Structures are given as C-alpha cells and as structure tokens.
Amino acid sequence: MLREISPRVRRILPSEQENLIRCAARIRTELQQGVKKPYKDLIDVSWGDAHRLGMKPLSFVRQVIAACLYPALLQSGRLPIDAQQRAQRLMAECEGGSVGSYTASRGIPHVQRSVTDFIFRRDGGVPSNPENIFIFNGSQCALSFVLKLLAQGEGLPQTAVLTPVPTYQTFTMALAEQGVMMVPYQLCEEEGWALKVEELRRVLRASRGHCSPRALYVINPGNPTGHVQSRKSIEEVIRFAAEEKLFLMADEVYQGSVHGEESVFVSYKKVLFEMGQEYSDSVELASFHSVSKGFMGECGLRGGYVELVNLDPAVMGVAHMLLSTMSSSAVIGQIALDILTNPPQPGDPSYPSYSKEVRLSQDTLVRNMRLAQEVLGGLPGVSCQVVWGGIYVFPRLHLPPRAVELAKKQGVEADLLYCSRLLEEAGVCAGPGCEHGQKEGTYHLRFCVMTPPENLEEMLRRLKTFHIRFLSEFS
Amino acid sequence: MLREISPRVRRILPSEQENLIRCAARIRTELQQGVKKPYKDLIDVSWGDAHRLGMKPLSFVRQVIAACLYPALLQSGRLPIDAQQRAQRLMAECEGGSVGSYTASRGIPHVQRSVTDFIFRRDGGVPSNPENIFIFNGSQCALSFVLKLLAQGEGLPQTAVLTPVPTYQTFTMALAEQGVMMVPYQLCEEEGWALKVEELRRVLRASRGHCSPRALYVINPGNPTGHVQSRKSIEEVIRFAAEEKLFLMADEVYQGSVHGEESVFVSYKKVLFEMGQEYSDSVELASFHSVSKGFMGECGLRGGYVELVNLDPAVMGVAHMLLSTMSSSAVIGQIALDILTNPPQPGDPSYPSYSKEVRLSQDTLVRNMRLAQEVLGGLPGVSCQVVWGGIYVFPRLHLPPRAVELAKKQGVEADLLYCSRLLEEAGVCAGPGCEHGQKEGTYHLRFCVMTPPENLEEMLRRLKTFHIRFLSEFS
Numbered sequence: 001m002l003r004e005i006s007p008r009v010r011r012i013l014p015s016e017q018e019n020l021i022r023c024a025a026r027i028r029t030e031l032q033q034g035v036k037k038p039y040k041d042l043i044d045v046s047w048g049d050a051h052r053l054g055m056k057p058l059s060f061v062r063q064v065i066a067a068c069l070y071p072a073l074l075q076s077g078r079l080p081i082d083a084q085q086r087a088q089r090l091m092a093e094c095e096g097g098s099v100g101s102y103t104a105s106r107g108i109p110h111v112q113r114s115v116t117d118f119i120f121r122r123d124g125g126v127p128s129n130p131e132n133i134f135i136f137n138g139s140q141c142a143l144s145f146v147l148k149l150l151a152q153g154e155g156l157p158q159t160a161v162l163t164p165v166p167t168y169q170t171f172t173m174a175l176a177e178q179g180v181m182m183v184p185y186q187l188c189e190e191e192g193w194a195l196k197v198e199e200l201r202r203v204l205r206a207s208r209g210h211c212s213p214r215a216l217y218v219i220n221p222g223n224p225t226g227h228v229q230s231r232k233s234i235e236e237v238i239r240f241a242a243e244e245k246l247f248l249m250a251d252e253v254y255q256g257s258v259h260g261e262e263s264v265f266v267s268y269k270k271v272l273f274e275m276g277q278e279y280s281d282s283v284e285l286a287s288f289h290s291v292s293k294g295f296m297g298e299c300g301l302r303g304g305y306v307e308l309v310n311l312d313p314a315v316m317g318v319a320h321m322l323l324s325t326m327s328s329s330a331v332i333g334q335i336a337l338d339i340l341t342n343p344p345q346p347g348d349p350s351y352p353s354y355s356k357e358v359r360l361s362q363d364t365l366v367r368n369m370r371l372a373q374e375v376l377g378g379l380p381g382v383s384c385q386v387v388w389g390g391i392y393v394f395p396r397l398h399l400p401p402r403a404v405e406l407a408k409k410q411g412v413e414a415d416l417l418y419c420s421r422l423l424e425e426a427g428v429c430a431g432p433g434c435e436h437g438q439k440e441g442t443y444h445l446r447f448c449v450m451t452p453p454e455n456l457e458e459m460l461r462r463l464k465t466f467h468i469r470f471l472s473e474f475s
Numbered sequence: 476m477l478r479e480i481s482p483r484v485r486r487i488l489p490s491e492q493e494n495l496i497r498c499a500a501r502i503r504t505e506l507q508q509g510v511k512k513p514y515k516d517l518i519d520v521s522w523g524d525a526h527r528l529g530m531k532p533l534s535f536v537r538q539v540i541a542a543c544l545y546p547a548l549l550q551s552g553r554l555p556i557d558a559q560q561r562a563q564r565l566m567a568e569c570e571g572g573s574v575g576s577y578t579a580s581r582g583i584p585h586v587q588r589s590v591t592d593f594i595f596r597r598d599g600g601v602p603s604n605p606e607n608i609f610i611f612n613g614s615q616c617a618l619s620f621v622l623k624l625l626a627q628g629e630g631l632p633q634t635a636v637l638t639p640v641p642t643y644q645t646f647t648m649a650l651a652e653q654g655v656m657m658v659p660y661q662l663c664e665e666e667g668w669a670l671k672v673e674e675l676r677r678v679l680r681a682s683r684g685h686c687s688p689r690a691l692y693v694i695n696p697g698n699p700t701g702h703v704q705s706r707k708s709i710e711e712v713i714r715f716a717a718e719e720k721l722f723l724m725a726d727e728v729y730q731g732s733v734h735g736e737e738s739v740f741v742s743y744k745k746v747l748f749e750m751g752q753e754y755s756d757s758v759e760l761a762s763f764h765s766v767s768k769g770f771m772g773e774c775g776l777r778g779g780y781v782e783l784v785n786l787d788p789a790v791m792g793v794a795h796m797l798l799s800t801m802s803s804s805a806v807i808g809q810i811a812l813d814i815l816t817n818p819p820q821p822g823d824p825s826y827p828s829y830s831k832e833v834r835l836s837q838d839t840l841v842r843n844m845r846l847a848q849e850v851l852g853g854l855p856g857v858s859c860q861v862v863w864g865g866i867y868v869f870p871r872l873h874l875p876p877r878a879v880e881l882a883k884k885q886g887v888e889a890d891l892l893y894c895s896r897l898l899e900e901a902g903v904c905a906g907p908g909c910e911h912g913q914k915e916g917t918y919h920l921r922f923c924v925m926t927p928p929e930n931l932e933e934m935l936r937r938l939k940t941f942h943i944r945f946l947s948e949f950s
C-alpha cells in the first residue's frame with residue numbers, strides 16, 4: 001500500500017504560494033457568484049505568465065503552428081507566404097510529415113541547428129554544436145534533467161548545488177525532488193542584488209564536509225531580483241567555478257528581457273569562450289533558454305533547451321541514454337523554439353509585423369517597469385533596487401513591528417500575511433518574499449509587470465491604497 | 476566535475492533498439508545520397524507512432540487546435556461550426572484566453588471533467604472524480620510520476636514493481652530511472668500471452684526478502700503481445716492485488732484498439748467497482764490513457780492522464796505537492812485529450828466526418844492485423860498468437876541453431892541479429908524480442924501495423940523474402 005512515501009518526495013516543502021492560489025481561486029468563484037467585494041475583479045500578478053496577464057501572442061508564431069497542425073490552411077490564402085514556407089519546411093522535418101509524430105529524443109535536428117545558429121550569432125561567433133543541444137518541454141524539465149545527471153546516489157555524500165537567495169521556488173523544489181541539497185548564497189540587495197564571489201567562497205567553504213557541492217546555479221537576468229550581471233561579474237564567477245571545479249548552471253531564460261539603459265545581456269558561454277582556452281576547454285557549463293519568458297511568453301506550448309558545454313564524453317553518453325527513457329518533447333513547443341531562435345528577417349513579408357509586435361511587447365515591459373518603480377518609490381516603508389532585466393519587481397517591505405508580531409502569532413512570515421491581506425482586501429495576488437528566500441528579518445514582494453499597462457496601473461492603484469491602510473492599521 | 480554519475484542513472488541499460496535506430500538513420504542518409512541498395516526506401520515499423528507510419532490525423536482535432544492557436548481562423552468561414560465552438564469554449568477555459576498560458580498543475584479543470592465524463596460513460600456509470608485526474612505530457616510522464624510516488628528512499632528495502640515479460644522497454648527504463656526494481660512475471664505465450672495469477676503468486680513469493688514489492692503493473696490490451704484480458708482474468712488480478720496489498724498500475728493506453736471479434740475492452744476500474752465494496756473501497760488503482768495511441772495517434776502533441784483511485788488522502792496530498800514542482804503539461808496535448816474524451820456527437824456537423832475518419836483508421840488496423848497474421852502464419856519457422864488488441868504483432872521466430880550460434884559469437888541476441896540483417900538487407904526496421912524481454916531461448920519480433928495498407932503489404936513482402944533467405948542461409 002502507498003502509505004509510506006519516499007523521504008525524497010517528502011523533502012519537497014509545501015509552497016507558501018499554494019495557499020494564496022487556493023485563496024485566489026475562492027475569490028474568483030465568489031466574484032463570479034456575485035459576492036460583493038471592494039473590487040470587481042482579481043488581478044493575479046504572482047505568475048511569470050504573460051498571456052495569463054493579457055499580453056498577446058506573436059502572430060507569426062501562431063500562424064506557423066496553426067498551419068503545421070492543419071495544413072489545409074496553406075491553401076487558404078490567409079497566411080503570409082513566409083509563415084506558409086516555414087510551416088512546410090518544419091513539417092518536412094517531422095517524421096511522416098506530421099507534428100503528431102515523436103521526434104528524436106533530443107529534439108528535431110533542424111530545430112537544434114536553429115538553436116546553434118542563434119547561439120553563434122548571439123555570442124558573436126562562438127561555435128555551438130547541435131550535439132550539445134537538448135530540447136525539452138520547457139527549461140524546467142531541462143533543469144531537472146541536468147540535476148538528475150548531477151545527483152549522486154545513495155551511500156555517497158549528498159550532492160549539493162550553490163543556489164542564490166532569493167531565487168524562484170520551482171528551482172528549489174526541483175532540487176528537493178532530485179535529492180540534491182541547496183547551499184544558499186545571499187545576493188547583495190544593497191548593491192542591486194549583485195552576486196558576490198566572496199559570498200560564494202564563504203558558503204562553499206562552510207558547506208564542505210557535510211555535503212558534496214558539485215554545481216553553481218546562477219540566474220541571469222535575475223528572478224525575482226531583476227539584476228543583470230556585468231561581464232566582469234560573470235568572469236569572476238567563471239574563475240571561481242574553474243578554481244573550485246564546479247559545474248556551472250546558467251539559467252538565462254530572461255535573456256530577451258534586458259531593459260535597463262546601461263545593461264546588456266552577455267551569455268556565460270560567450271564570456272567563457274573569450275576568457276581563453278584555460279577556461280573555454282575545461283569549465284563545464286549548462287545554459288538554459290525557453291519560449292515561455294520574454295516577448296514570446298508561450299508558457300503553455302512547452303519548449304526550452306539546454307546547451308551542454310565541456311562535459312565529459314562519458315557523461316554525455318549517459319545524458320543521451322537517460323533521455324532515451326523519455327518520450328520526445330512537445331513538437332509544438334519545438335516549433336515555437338525554432339521561431340524564437342530563427343525569427344523573420346528583414347525582407348521577409350512577416351518581418352515588419354513580427355518586429356512591431358516584439359517591440360510593442362518590449363516597450364510595454366520597459367514602460368511598466370518604470371511605472372512600477374516610480375509608484376513603489378513613492379510609498380512609505382518600501383524600497384526597491386533598480387531593475388535592469390527580467391519581468392518582475394521585487395521591492396523590500398519595511399513592515400511595522402506590530403504587523404511582524406501578528407504574523408509571528410499566526411505562524412506565518414510577515415510578507416505572507418501582507419500578501420494574504422492584499423489579496424483578500426484589494427483583489428491583487430502577488431508573491432511573498434518568503435517564497436523566494438530572503439535575509440532573515442527582511443520582507444519582500446514579487447510581482448510580474450508583463451501585462452497591458454492599464455492592468456498594471458489598476459494593480460498599482462490598489463496596492464498603493466492597500467499599503468497606506470495596512471501601514472496605518474499597524475502603526 | 477561531472478565525472479561520477481549517479482548509480483541510479485547508471486542502472487538504466489542501453490536500449491538494444493538504439494543501435495538499430497542509429498543504423499536506420501545511416502541507411503536513410505545513404506539512400507538520400509543515392510547509395511545503391513536492394514530497396515528504394517526504409518520502412519520503419521519499430522515505433523508505435525501512427526503518423527510517422529503515414530496515418531492521417533483526425534481533421535476535427537487539428538481544426539480545433541489550429542483555431543485555439545490562431546483565433547483569426549474563427550472568422551475565416553473555413554472551419555465547421557462545432558470545431559469553432561469547441562475552440563472558443565476551450566480558449567475560454569485557458570487563463571487569459573490563451574493556450575500560451577500555464578494551466579493548473581493537474582490540467583485544465585474543464586478537460587479533467589471531460590475525462591471523468593468519458594470514464595463514467597465507458598464504465599457504465601461508475602463514478603469518477605475530477606480531483607483524481609492528473610494530466611501529463613503523455614502517459615509515460617504519468618507512469619514516471621506514479622513510480623516516483625511509489626519509490627521508497629535510501630536505507631529502505633528497494634521498492635519493486637511486478638512487471639510483465641514481455642513488456643515495452645520505455646517502462647523498464649522508467650523503473651530503473653526511479654530506482655525501482657523490476658520483478659518480472661512471465662506471460663503465457665502458449666495461451667495467447669495470458670496473464671496467470673499463479674505466476675504472479677510465484678514471483679511475488681520469490682521476491683520477498685530481497686526487495687519490497689509494492690505494485691503490480693499490467694498493460695491491457697498488451698504491448699507488445701496484443702493480448703486482451705477477459706473480465707474474469709481482471710477479477711483474478713484484482714483479488715490477488717487485494718490479498719497481497721499491492722497497488723495496481725493499469726496501463727490502458729490501447730483501450731481504443733480492440734479488434735478481435737470475440738474480445739472487448741473492460742477497464743480495471745469498472746471491474747473493481749463491480750466486485751463490491753470489499754474491493755472497490757480499498758484496492759489502490761492507477762489507470763493510464765493517452766492521445767498518442769489508437770486512432771488519434773497524436774504522439775507529438777503530448778497528452779495523457781492517470782486516474783488515481785482509493786489512494787490515501789495523505790498520499791494524494793503529496794501527489795498534489797509533487798506536481799506543483801512541475802510546470803503544467805502542454806496545453807495543446809490537453810486539448811487533444813478533451814477531444815479524445817469528448818468527441819463530436821450524432822447531430823454535430825463534424826460527427827459524420829469524425830466517425831468516418833475514426834472508422835477508416837480502425838478498419839485499416841483490423842485489415843492490417845489480419846493480413847500480417849496471415850502472412851506470418853505462412854512463413855516457416857514463425858508462429859504467432861492471435862492478436863486481439865493493440866497495434867503490434869509479436870510473432871515468435873524459431874531460428875536455425877546456426878543463426879543462434881553466430882549471434883552468440885557476436886555477443887548479441889539472435890533476434891537482434893535477425894533484425895539487424897532485416898534492416899540492412901531489406902530496409903525494414905522492426906524491434907527484436909530481446910528488447911521486450913522473453914523466455915530464455917525464445918526469439919520474437921515486434922512491429923506496428925498502424926500504417927496505410929500498401930505500406931504494410933510492401934513491408935510484409937520484404938520480410939517474407941528476407942526470412943526465407945535467412946532460413947536457407949543458416950539451414
């Protein structure tokens with residue numbers, strides 16, 4: 001009987017957000033039933049899910065996929081010629097000409113090549129090999145896959161991964177699920193959530209002896225922090241990983257969303273290869289990307305990849321074998337990935353509209369980010385580091401001692417209390433800092449700004465009113 | 476560094492089929508390059524992948540999904556009204572109205588209800604609860620999920636699952652990946668691959684002491700055997716599971732493909748609930764289904780579910796939590812699942828064409844199955860049990876001793892030698908019995924017949940010629 005559950009599974013902690021999700025579902029139902037509330041609808045900015053928040057999909061993506069699914073559309077005259085051609089090309093790469101067939105376990109070779117061409121262009125000519133590209137049902141599956149490769153079995157010291165704090169919860173739950181220990185390193189809020197190598201060194205030293213730290217996980221641009229690493233910072237991290245023989249896991253799913261004026265995205269791969277052979281031939285790196293985030297926002301289609309660099313050929317062999325135990329990933333997600341990495345080019349019929357839609361999405365993000373920081377900056381008891389990238393803001397809440405005490409009595413973190421009240425009283429669902437990890441005694445709030453401006457404006461209005469009332473209630 | 480790999484990962488054995496796949500890829504390339512071969516193309520019947528083998532998708536499925544992806548099609552006047560309405564209904568059930576959003580982690584509630592309604596109808600009124608339906612990227616993911624729940628951690632006796640021999644390799648690899656031991660039970664070839672409870676009892680007794688057998692896995696209709704269990708046989712298995720307190724894993728993905736004249740599919744759930752409260756209130760059951768197999772054949776879209784019955788509420792709680800560590804499954808696969816479980820009804824505009832396409836597919840399967848068995852029955856040194864369900868035939872090869880000796884010298888199983896030669900000399904890729912497990916000293920061949928008749932006819936012609944030549948070479 002299934003009474004006893006594996007300790008590996010038990011280790012996965014319940015998500016604080018689960019309670020908020022349940023509460024949000026209840027409020028939504030009550031609103032539908034006509035229960036009177038001080039707000040007419042619920043604004044849920046707790047997910048990094050652009051379409052859920054009302055952003056529109058890119059037409060070209062949807063046209064190509066619709067034609068692949070229902071080729072009769074090719075004769076309809078309703079699709080741009082380049083969308084038709086792309087669909088025909090991709091269908092020809094599917095077994096039996098159908099997106100309904102399994103693909104090779106690492107993905108459609110043609111899409112792997114689109115990915116490597118993208119990486120080659122992005123990194124200014126650093127070579128990329130299709131053999132190193134593994135396509136999954138999203139970057140989370142790719143992360144779990146790499147953790148599975150990493151995790152040592154029973155009897156050995158527990159494998160550990162250096163993990164930023166704050167981070168996003170899906171990653172820490174994936175660690176637990178794979179039986180991998182988290183060695184937390186603190187990002188420096190005062191310096192815009194920068195990653196400090198001294199901190200890495202400190203926690204690595206402290207961890208040795210009671211676990212086996214084998215990898216360093218970084219997420220750049222940051223979730224939830226919005227920090228974008230400089231080339232110098234990336235160099236330092238790579239040097240540290242090389243010295244300590246750590247495997248580098250670079251989560252770069254927000255690479256398409258860098259909006260600070262002075263910041264640019266530079267990939268770990270590019271920096272690694274520009275640091276010379278001493279590094280480029282030896283440091284093991286996994287870099288992740290996805291169709292879910294940024295301007296594409298296709299979370300529901302499930303498409304992401306990992307590029308594995310400098311792995312031992314024996315390990316690569318195991319990686320291939322491990323993948324062969326899994327069914328291939330969703331073909332529709334693979335097609336979205338093909339378009340993300342090989343978008344319409346100048347001169348193509350869809351180029352003007354594709355570029356316009358991407359720009360609109362990016363402009364919205366930049367404007368929203370500015371607005372959110374302005375409003376937060378004007379609130380008493382709130383401080384917010386400048387956000388340079390990603391799709392979230394993560395302000396610090398300086399909560400009144402009486403609110404902190406009440407939360408303590410209720411056995412919850414003070415920012416969870418804050419979020420529960422914000423949800424109940426203002427119909428705004430945002431994520432509490434405790435879900436992401438934070439320095440003890442500090443409190444935060446995470447919300448996604450990838451939403452039409454009017455939605456964000458309304459959300460910020462409600463937050464402001466609630467916040468002032470909350471402060472005065474507990475002052 | 477990633478030099479050492481987890482023993483859990485190492486335990487996954489290389490697939491015999493991998494070599495055949497590589498060889499098939501090489502032959503395909505050579506044919507493209509114009510290398511002369513005794514055949515003009517490669518026929519790959521080793522996969523259970525209908526579209527790869529040239530079967531056509533169901534139009535209604537593709538119309539609905541295309542419209543969900545690209546709603547501009549709703550105004551095109553090119554889609555039947557019920558396809559439009561279904562698309563609108565499903566989009567309304569997606570967050571933000573987009574199939575690009577994450578869904579709830581167990582799947583879209585509306586689709587869960589379509590699944591429970593389907594089960595209710597299929598099982599003649601046995602109730603089904605949407606809370607027990609978990610939707611995944613295909614049934615393989617669902618199986619891995621259940622195995623993860625089942626697997627006990629380090630330090631405890633290794634969890635084991637009673638598993639049929641022959642079975643299909645993806646399942647045994649999933650067992651290895653989850654660190655679960657396989658306790659093989661032999662199906663009885665002489666009785667049409669029937670499942671014998673005495674055999675279950677024998678292997679269970681023998682296994683106790685060196686592992687912890689917690690579950691019994693059955694696949695009905697069988698893969699690769701094509702056996703369809705009678706109600707009486709299912710009752711016996713349920714009684715055995717109840718006595719021995721084993722969790723029942725019923726893989727029923729071929730439930731839509733029963734074609735023997737005297738056999739019908741009866742679900743484990745239905746039988747369980749008709750055996751009275753003594754059983755229906757206590758036996759833990761997981762039943763799996765998928766959009767990949769049978770007449771839908773949408774392997775590439777990734778959609779499947781498991782229904783969990785009689786699980787301890789605490790275990791259900793853990794199941795929910797475990798799922799929340801994963802991103803929701805592909806929305807397109809969920810939509811296909813909605814159509815599989817809630818197809819067009821009499822009176823709907825698409826009903827005639829949908830039914831016709833389904834019937835065509837099923838007629839093809841029945842005719843192909845008959846033809847394959849006829850041809851195999853006429854071959855010397857081949858015997859084949861009658862196939863009642865599923866999409867494969869699994870004939871036994873009585874190979875000449877000299878062929879068996881040669882294989883031994885080469886360090887491979889004799890049926891792998893046979894398949895390698897069949898591939899090289901006749902351009903036909905079929906699966907060797909050794910990949911599926913078989914009684915020592917017996918040899919088999921698995922191939923899928925879900926393909927247009929002319930394709931199967933050509934494949935059987937080549938098989939026949941090759942087989943005669945092979946026998947005479949080694950006689």
